[in-house]
Amino acid sequence: MKRYEALAEDIAQSIRTGVMKLGDRLPSVRQAGASRAVSASTVFQAYYLLEARGLIRARERSGYYVIAGARSALPEIDNASLPTPESTEVDVSELVFDILASAQNRDVVPFGSAFPSPLLFPFARLAKSMAASIQKMDPWSTVDDLTPGNPTLRRQIALRYLADGMHVHTDDIVITNGALEALSLCLHTVARPGDSVIIESPTFYGALQALEGLGLKAIQVATHPREGIDLAQLALALERHKPRACWLMTNFQNPLGGLMSDEKKQALVALLAEHAVPLIEDDVYGELYFGGRRPLPAKAFDKAGLVMHCSSFSKCLAPGYRVGWAAPGKFAGAVARLKLSRTLSASAPAQGAIADYLAKGGYDRHLRQLRHALSVQQTAMLQAVARYFPRGTKATRPAGGYFVWVELPGQVDVLQIQRSALSLGISVAPGPMFSAERKFLNCLRLNYGHPWDELHEAAMATLGRIIAANGAMVE
Amino acid sequence: MKRYEALAEDIAQSIRTGVMKLGDRLPSVRQAGASRAVSASTVFQAYYLLEARGLIRARERSGYYVIAGARSALPEIDNASLPTPESTEVDVSELVFDILASAQNRDVVPFGSAFPSPLLFPFARLAKSMAASIQKMDPWSTVDDLTPGNPTLRRQIALRYLADGMHVHTDDIVITNGALEALSLCLHTVARPGDSVIIESPTFYGALQALEGLGLKAIQVATHPREGIDLAQLALALERHKPRACWLMTNFQNPLGGLMSDEKKQALVALLAEHAVPLIEDDVYGELYFGGRRPLPAKAFDKAGLVMHCSSFSKCLAPGYRVGWAAPGKFAGAVARLKLSRTLSASAPAQGAIADYLAKGGYDRHLRQLRHALSVQQTAMLQAVARYFPRGTKATRPAGGYFVWVELPGQVDVLQIQRSALSLGISVAPGPMFSAERKFLNCLRLNYGHPWDELHEAAMATLGRIIAANGAMVE
Structure with a gap:
C-alpha cells in the first residue's frame, strides 16, 4: 500500500x-x-x-x-453483480418506455427521472448565445456544415479534450443529436444483427434498447458499484463470445455510479485492443465529478483508435438542444457517413449557440456550480435513504453524476414498489430496467439531480413506508 | 374523355x-x-x-x-423504367457518399446538389422567431416536450393538414430530425433485417441507403417519369414478394419529378391496404408545386392507418434546422418509441423557432415566392438542356420540386461524365446513384434550385461539350 x-x-x-x-x-x-x-x-x-x-x-x-455517514447508518454496496455468462436476447424496451412515460409528468416527484432539474442550467445565457449566433449564421453553412458538423463547435470540443491532455483532432469529431445518437451510430458502425456485444450489469437501459433495436445479443459482465466492470470476467467473455464491441461507462456509470481508476481504464483499453474489440465509451457524466479534476475517459489511453468516445452537452450544459458528439477513433469516417445517411446533421442553430457559449467562456464556472449543487443534493438523498428506508438497505455513494443505486433488504418486488409509488405521485427507476433479463428486482435507481426540498424529503418518507409495506425486511 | x-x-x-x-x-x-x-x-x-x-x-x-417548348426541341421522357423483377441486395452507399462529398463545395456549380440555394429561404425572419421563442423557452419544456415533440409545432402541422382537408391528430405527429430520420424510423418500425421493401426505380438514394443500413432487400418497381409508380407492376410485386413496406414519393418524385394523380394515389392506398402493406410516403417536395394547389399526399386517402406520411421544413422553410415529422397512422406510438430510444427528441430551440414562425404567418407568402423562383429556374434549366445538350437528349418537366431528370442519347457512361464535369468545377448527380443495381448509366439528375446566372449558363454549355466528348450521340 x-x-x-x-x-x-x-x-x-x-x-x-x-x-x-x-x-x-x-x-x-x-x-x-x-x-x-x-x-x-x-x-x-x-x-x-x-x-x-x-x-x-x-x-x-x-x-x-x-459527506458519508458511519457505515452502520447506511452500508455501501460493495459486491459486484453476478450476471449469467450466456449471451442474452434483449427484450426490455416496453418496460423501459412504460416507466419513462409514467415519470414524464411535472407533478410527479422525479426520483425515477433520467434528467437533472432543468433549473440547474444556464438557459438565459444560452439564449443570448443563440440570439447572437443566429444573427450571424451564414445561410450557406446549412449546406457546408452538414455532418461532421459546425467546425467552430468541433474545435471547441477538441480544445476541451486538449485541456485534459488528450489529442483528439477536430476532424475526428462527429456532431450528433445528443450522445444517444452518437452511441447508436457507433454501435451500428461496428456490429451487425446477430452479433454479440458486451455490456455492464446493471447497465444503462439505452444500451439495452440499442442492442434490441439492432437485433444484437447482450453479454452482461459483472460490474462493481464503485470500481466498474470486472476485468477478469471481461477477459473470459472476450475469449468465449468473440463480441463485436464492448459498450460501457467508465465515469459515474449509470445506474451504479462507479468510477474506474486510470490504471483500470488503461488495462481495459489494452485488453480490448488485444482482442481488437472496439470500445463504445459512454461518457455523458464525466464532467459531473465531485472530486478535484475531471476523470479521464478510457479514450485517453487509446493507441489503436479503437475507442469510440461519446458524450454530449445535454447533461451538463444545454438540455433539449440535442447536441452531442462521437470521437470514434479510426471509425470516424464510417460514423460520419452513417450519420449523414440517417439524420444528415445536427440542428445548426443549436450547434451555433453552444459554440458561441463555449467560445465566450463561463462553461467551467457553470460546471463548478452544477457539481456543487449535485453533490449537496446527493448528501441529502443519502441521508434520506438512511433515515426512511428499512434497516439493511444499502446504497452506492458515487463521486459524481446524479444517481444512487439502492439495494433493498429481503424479498421485494421493486416493480410493485414502483407502481405503488407512482400512484402516490413519486417516480423511481426499478432495477429490472437496467438488465437484459430484468434482474435486480430488489434494486432502485434514485435521481438526486433536483434541488432538495420538503417535497423530496416527504416523498422519501413515503417511499420508505411503501418499501416496508411491500415486504422489505424491517428490524 | x-x-x-x-x-x-x-x-x-x-x-x-x-x-x-x-x-x-x-x-x-x-x-x-x-x-x-x-x-x-x-x-x-x-x-x-x-x-x-x-x-x-x-x-x-x-x-x-x-413553359414547355415544342416537343421537337427537347423531348419529354415518356416511358417507365424497366427494373428487374427480382429482389436486390443494396450496395450503393459508397458511390452516393463519394458523389455527395465531391459536390459539397461552395465553388462547384451545384447541379448535382441535393439542396436548393439557401439564399431562397427566410433566414432573417427565422432568426427573429428564434430570438423570440428562445427568450420565452420554459426550461421544463426540455423535459416535458421530448418526443413526440413541441406541442405548439405539432398543432401548427396538424392545422396545415387540416387546410388541405386532412384530419391528422396532433397526437399522431412525431417531430423528427428532418424527414430523413422520419423515413428511417418508419422503415425500422415495420421492417426487420432480411425483409423485402418495395421502392421506385429510379429512387431517392436515401431510401437505398436506409435499406442497405437495415439489411433489407429492395424490390424495384417500374416508375413513370410523369405519373409515378406503375400500379399493375406494383400489384404483381406485392403478390410475388410479400414485402413488409412500400417506400415511395407521390409528389415530385426524386429524381424523376413525377406527380401521381389523386385517383392514382387513391388506387395505390387501396391496393396496399388490400395486402396490409404499410406505405412510407416521402412527401418532402409536396409544398413546392407550380400548379394551383398543393397536391394531396396519398395519406389523404388512408382509411386503414397504414400510410406513414413523412415530411419536413428543410426543403421549403428552414434548411439546417433539422425539423421534420412523421404522421405514421396506426404506427405513431411505435415510431415515437423508436425515436425516443434512438435520438430522444429533436432540438428544442429549432422546434420553438419554427412554431413561432408558423404561428406568426408569412409561411404561405414565402412558399409562393419560393415556388415562383423554382419554376422560373426550371424553365432556364430546360432551355439550357435544349440549347447545349446533344440532339436526342430527353428530359422530364416536373410540375414542382427542383430536379430534372435527363436521359442522354446513345451509349454513355454518366459516371465518367460526372468525373470530367467535377474536374471542371461542375457537379451532377449520375443515374446509378438512384438504383440498387447502379443502372441508369445514361441518366443525370440536374438541380435547378439555384438562381440562374451566367455561371450556370456557361456551366451548362461546358456540360454539353463534356457529354458530347463522352460519346453521347450528336447529329
Whole structure:
C-alpha cells in the first residue's frame, strides 16, 4: 500500500466508525501534512482518492468535508453483480418506455427521472448565445456544415479534450443529436444483427434498447458499484463470445455510479485492443465529478483508435438542444457517413449557440456550480435513504453524476414498489430496467439531480413506508 | 374523355406542335370559356391538368403561360423504367457518399446538389422567431416536450393538414430530425433485417441507403417519369414478394419529378391496404408545386392507418434546422418509441423557432415566392438542356420540386461524365446513384434550385461539350 493509500484508508476508517461525522471539515492539506509528517502532495492524493470513493468532498475555497455517514447508518454496496455468462436476447424496451412515460409528468416527484432539474442550467445565457449566433449564421453553412458538423463547435470540443491532455483532432469529431445518437451510430458502425456485444450489469437501459433495436445479443459482465466492470470476467467473455464491441461507462456509470481508476481504464483499453474489440465509451457524466479534476475517459489511453468516445452537452450544459458528439477513433469516417445517411446533421442553430457559449467562456464556472449543487443534493438523498428506508438497505455513494443505486433488504418486488409509488405521485427507476433479463428486482435507481426540498424529503418518507409495506425486511 | 381533359389535350397539342410557344400567355379563364363555349370551371380544370403535366404555369396576378417548348426541341421522357423483377441486395452507399462529398463545395456549380440555394429561404425572419421563442423557452419544456415533440409545432402541422382537408391528430405527429430520420424510423418500425421493401426505380438514394443500413432487400418497381409508380407492376410485386413496406414519393418524385394523380394515389392506398402493406410516403417536395394547389399526399386517402406520411421544413422553410415529422397512422406510438430510444427528441430551440414562425404567418407568402423562383429556374434549366445538350437528349418537366431528370442519347457512361464535369468545377448527380443495381448509366439528375446566372449558363454549355466528348450521340 502506498503512503497516500494508507492515509486514505486511515481517514476512511475514522468515517466508517463514526469518529469523523457527516459534515465534519477535514484538516487543510497543509495541516494534515504537518500533523502526519507527509508531503502536501501525499495528503492531496489521499483526499483525491477519498473523494473518488465518495467519502469526502471539496467545497470551493473552504476545504474538504465528510459527506458519508458511519457505515452502520447506511452500508455501501460493495459486491459486484453476478450476471449469467450466456449471451442474452434483449427484450426490455416496453418496460423501459412504460416507466419513462409514467415519470414524464411535472407533478410527479422525479426520483425515477433520467434528467437533472432543468433549473440547474444556464438557459438565459444560452439564449443570448443563440440570439447572437443566429444573427450571424451564414445561410450557406446549412449546406457546408452538414455532418461532421459546425467546425467552430468541433474545435471547441477538441480544445476541451486538449485541456485534459488528450489529442483528439477536430476532424475526428462527429456532431450528433445528443450522445444517444452518437452511441447508436457507433454501435451500428461496428456490429451487425446477430452479433454479440458486451455490456455492464446493471447497465444503462439505452444500451439495452440499442442492442434490441439492432437485433444484437447482450453479454452482461459483472460490474462493481464503485470500481466498474470486472476485468477478469471481461477477459473470459472476450475469449468465449468473440463480441463485436464492448459498450460501457467508465465515469459515474449509470445506474451504479462507479468510477474506474486510470490504471483500470488503461488495462481495459489494452485488453480490448488485444482482442481488437472496439470500445463504445459512454461518457455523458464525466464532467459531473465531485472530486478535484475531471476523470479521464478510457479514450485517453487509446493507441489503436479503437475507442469510440461519446458524450454530449445535454447533461451538463444545454438540455433539449440535442447536441452531442462521437470521437470514434479510426471509425470516424464510417460514423460520419452513417450519420449523414440517417439524420444528415445536427440542428445548426443549436450547434451555433453552444459554440458561441463555449467560445465566450463561463462553461467551467457553470460546471463548478452544477457539481456543487449535485453533490449537496446527493448528501441529502443519502441521508434520506438512511433515515426512511428499512434497516439493511444499502446504497452506492458515487463521486459524481446524479444517481444512487439502492439495494433493498429481503424479498421485494421493486416493480410493485414502483407502481405503488407512482400512484402516490413519486417516480423511481426499478432495477429490472437496467438488465437484459430484468434482474435486480430488489434494486432502485434514485435521481438526486433536483434541488432538495420538503417535497423530496416527504416523498422519501413515503417511499420508505411503501418499501416496508411491500415486504422489505424491517428490524 | 371528360370535357376538361379534351380541352387540355387540345391545348397540349398546340404546344407540342409549336403553335403555342414557350413563354406565350394563355387566354384568361373567362376568355377561354367564352371562346370554347365551356364553363369557367372546365377551363380551370383543364389548366390545372396542364400545370400538373408541366406544360403551363400560373404567374401570380398575370395568368397562365406556356413553359414547355415544342416537343421537337427537347423531348419529354415518356416511358417507365424497366427494373428487374427480382429482389436486390443494396450496395450503393459508397458511390452516393463519394458523389455527395465531391459536390459539397461552395465553388462547384451545384447541379448535382441535393439542396436548393439557401439564399431562397427566410433566414432573417427565422432568426427573429428564434430570438423570440428562445427568450420565452420554459426550461421544463426540455423535459416535458421530448418526443413526440413541441406541442405548439405539432398543432401548427396538424392545422396545415387540416387546410388541405386532412384530419391528422396532433397526437399522431412525431417531430423528427428532418424527414430523413422520419423515413428511417418508419422503415425500422415495420421492417426487420432480411425483409423485402418495395421502392421506385429510379429512387431517392436515401431510401437505398436506409435499406442497405437495415439489411433489407429492395424490390424495384417500374416508375413513370410523369405519373409515378406503375400500379399493375406494383400489384404483381406485392403478390410475388410479400414485402413488409412500400417506400415511395407521390409528389415530385426524386429524381424523376413525377406527380401521381389523386385517383392514382387513391388506387395505390387501396391496393396496399388490400395486402396490409404499410406505405412510407416521402412527401418532402409536396409544398413546392407550380400548379394551383398543393397536391394531396396519398395519406389523404388512408382509411386503414397504414400510410406513414413523412415530411419536413428543410426543403421549403428552414434548411439546417433539422425539423421534420412523421404522421405514421396506426404506427405513431411505435415510431415515437423508436425515436425516443434512438435520438430522444429533436432540438428544442429549432422546434420553438419554427412554431413561432408558423404561428406568426408569412409561411404561405414565402412558399409562393419560393415556388415562383423554382419554376422560373426550371424553365432556364430546360432551355439550357435544349440549347447545349446533344440532339436526342430527353428530359422530364416536373410540375414542382427542383430536379430534372435527363436521359442522354446513345451509349454513355454518366459516371465518367460526372468525373470530367467535377474536374471542371461542375457537379451532377449520375443515374446509378438512384438504383440498387447502379443502372441508369445514361441518366443525370440536374438541380435547378439555384438562381440562374451566367455561371450556370456557361456551366451548362461546358456540360454539353463534356457529354458530347463522352460519346453521347450528336447529329
